[in-house]
Amino acid sequence: MTSAYRADHVGSLKRSPQLIAAHQAHDKHELADDVLRAQEDREIEAAIRMQKDVGIDVLSDGELRRGGWTGDFVYAVDGFERGAPPVQLGWANRTLAQAPMAQIIAKPLKQRARFTKTEADFLKKHADRPWKITLPAASYLVSRGYKPGVTDKVYKSRAEALAAVAAILRSEIAALIEEGANYIQIDNPHYPDYLMESVQSQWRALGVDPKQALADDIAADNAAVKGLKRGSVTVAMHFCRGNGGSAHWHSEGSYEPIAEQCFGRLDYDRFLLEYDTERAGGFEPLRFVPKSKIAVLGLVSTKVGALETPDLIRRRVDEAAKFLPLEALALSPQCGFSSTLLGNDINPDQERAKLALVVDVARKVWGNA
């Protein structure tokens, strides 16, 4: 790990209406690749300028090239088929018919192409400070993609599928490290599934033991970063309860039931944790984060435009410091601003103000270190 990055953010930024329209036209084959690419480039340059202006410690490209937070993984890897997910998540404010389809592992997985190289090359060229690339977690892809009756014809066990996905991610991460990425962030809306009895009972009905699955998931997410040259790169995991479109989410509850295993055993330098609403529970589970690591407190909300006060955020940081020393803490919004193409109900000025607030409070608490 190279820096504490006290003023962090999860990664995705709102796309402009023009860029959304361009993505939609491209999806319908009405817009050429190079025209979309040129527009993405322009908007990413502007996004980088904005992040530098507010003073955030790590730059992202806002995930502006992506249609959604998972990016191109399932398009760059053969073996996925779109289908109904193996279990239904209890999405708030969404009907079952609106629940997302899943990418089911239906054939042996084989990586056909790199899936973050374009993003990394552009950031490397245009960023003058550390930059990050985000990737979906192996455990997430398997939790949504391992379907008994389909996947077990290809991979004998869930653990085997996890190992296959982790190996692909590991090779992508190794390439990113070679290319100079400073910060790799694995996004994971899956671990909070273990807080939901409604999800676990569906797994049990499919023959998946949640206790074993959690241990297998942690092993796979560790395998994705095992043996890599970690000296110049920060490796992080973002725990997510789903924040699409401001109103939707699928998990709630304190981290307590998974904290000891996840924080204690995941071989990651930092954990980006949602803490913007009561849905995330208290700070007590932070006691399981090893003091050599950093818990990034997601105290500023990307779900609402209204700006929190610096005093409120500062007070919450102090409360968290009762369970983990300040030196092992950092600050960010609880999630990205746009994990989907359309993103959250928040405008560019509000987005900028939220990031500026993160920087403001981080500097007051930790100085410029």
Ligand SMILES: [Zn+2]
């Ligand atoms: Zn998130």
